[in-house]
Amino acid sequence: MSSSVPVGVAEVHPSVLEKIYALSEEGQDIWHRFDAEVRQDHFHPFVPADYSRVQAALVALRAPGLKFLEWGSATGVITIMADLLGFEAYGIECDAQLVEVARELARKFGSNARFAAGSFLPTGYAWRPRDGDGRLGTIGEGSSGYLELGHPLEDFDLVYGYPWGGEEPMMHDLMRCYGGRAARLLIHGTSGGVQVYRDGRLEP
Numbered sequence: 251m252s253s254s255v256p257v258g259v260a261e262v263h264p265s266v267l268e269k270i271y272a273l274s275e276e277g278q279d280i281w282h283r284f285d286a287e288v289r290q291d292h293f294h295p296f297v298p299a300d301y302s303r304v305q306a307a308l309v310a311l312r313a314p315g316l317k318f319l320e321w322g323s324a325t326g327v328i329t330i331m332a333d334l335l336g337f338e339a340y341g342i343e344c345d346a347q348l349v350e351v352a353r354e355l356a357r358k359f360g361s362n363a364r365f366a367a368g369s370f371l372p373t374g375y376a377w378r379p380r381d382g383d384g385r386l387g388t389i390g391e392g393s394s395g396y397l398e399l400g401h402p403l404e405d406f407d408l409v410y411g412y413p414w415g416g417e418e419p420m421m422h423d424l425m426r427c428y429g430g431r432a433a434r435l436l437i438h439g440t441s442g443g444v445q446v447y448r449d450g451r452l453e454p
């Protein structure tokens with residue numbers, strides 16, 4: 251974990267912003283094809299974030315040496331974006347075919363983003379909310395991806411997730427149980443905004 255100071259919006263080089271724009275456009279194209287070819291026939295939990303809002307949140311928080319993790323990285327757009335913005339960026343996704351798409355996209359954009367096929371739930375984690383309803387919703391179960399990443403959850407400074415409605419409490423619990431002490435959790439809400447939490451509290 252690093253305690254670096256954010257460097258700010260103005261310092262993002264225009265060439266990086268152009269690359270991120272092209273990446274987001276390509277991500278949208280991939281999503282439209284995925285929606286038509288895969289989601290047409292059966293449910294799949296992948297729906298893409300509002301990339302420009304996530305970009306704004308990452309730009310505001312970027313600082314040298316920070317490690318970023320995306321939970322459920324799908325086609326990898328956000329993890330690659332984080333890498334282009336200077337984070338050491340990693341993604342975990344349980345759909346191995348999407349992980350291949352993400353790796354190919356990273357190659358295309360000259361990104362060093364790293365991806366693991368597996369679950370972002372650490373081995374042994376169990377969701378036990380107070381009301382007793384520990385269903386995971388659309389969150390898939392499977393072998394944990396952290397071993398392949400080479401980092402446990404506590405190593406990351408920023409963790410980003412886009413939960414379906416009702417799944418946020420589990421993500422907060424996961425951070426409480428396994429997250430780094432000063433880590434931030436970025437949650438993409440179902441209405442499109444990105445909220446930043448530290449120690450379970452919403453940051454202004």
Ligand SMILES: C[S@@+](CC[C@H](N)C(=O)[O-])C[C@H]1O[C@@H](n2cnc3c(N)ncnc32)[C@H](O)[C@@H]1O
Binds near residue numbers: 295296343
């Ligand atoms: C709502 S989509 C968000 C995609 C991307 N993070 C974004 O913000 O654009 C959730 C993604 O999480 C993946 N996922 C669900 N459960 C998972 C798990 N336990 N481990 C890893 N990925 C998971 C799904 O396959 C899907 O790609």
